[in-house]
């Protein structure tokens with residue numbers, strides 16, 4: 601189906617450690633899906649296989665019917681799978697708008713010469729993305745002075761610059777204050793509903809997961825142990841056992 605992510609039996613082992621072990625799931629167009637699991641469950645490895653950073657040992661990742669595994673991150677990006685990273689990847693001395701313009705420039709495959717001011721390039725498109733992410737008033741400020749929450753918004757604006765149809769979000773609310781978290785997830789929900797973008801996100805904060813995901817996939821030791829609506833997942837005994845048994849109850853921090 602157009603815009604559908606279909607993951608079938610992907611695996612990745614490091615020596616004897618099966619980081620991801622026969623994982624299958626799908627994300628429908630316009631769906632917001634969370635991948636959760638205790639530390640070391642395989643979330644990052646899974647994400648990296650979807651984004652082209654890691655090649656699966658076996659299995660298949662398809663997006664809109666096209667094979668994704670084996671492609672490098674840039675090619676995956678071109679297929680319409682965007683990604684935000686946990687580590688902020690902005691240019692501190694450049695303004696908020698310029699950072700977004702840089703992404704737009706590269707997306708439109710133009711040559712950004714260092715000697716040329718970027719101010720005229722894709723300014724309107726950049727402004728639109730800053731509007732969408734609530735950063736318009738910060739457009740001229742250097743990234744270095746942004747609050748952490750605004751930096752995360754900027755990362756989102758930058759990820760949207762490549763016009764993804766599916767956005768992979770690695771802990772979108774990590775490091776944010778509770779009110780900022782709610783704002784961020786509302787923003788993401790608006791993107792899903794307004795632009796029809798699908799979201800797949802990892803998250804440690806259970807309030808965010810249960811409050812915002814349409815569907816939750818639970819990983820443990822590289823395998824999917826449960827998948828379903830948040831309310832059903834929350835009540836699953838074996839999911840509770842994994843968290844409680846592991847001694848690292850997500851959402852406790």
Ligand SMILES: Nc1ncnc2c1ncn2[C@@H]1O[C@H](COP(=O)(O)OP(=O)(O)OP(=O)(O)O)[C@@H](O)[C@H]1O
Pocket residue numbers: 614617618619620637638639640641642643644645646
């Ligand atoms: N490059 C690597 N080399 C060796 N082992 C690795 C590597 N990357 C991940 N692993 C192992 O694979 C397993 C899954 O790790 P992964 O980082 O995917 O889990 P995670 O669910 O993202 O954990 P966390 O929530 O702590 O980030 C862990 O046992 C980890 O130690």
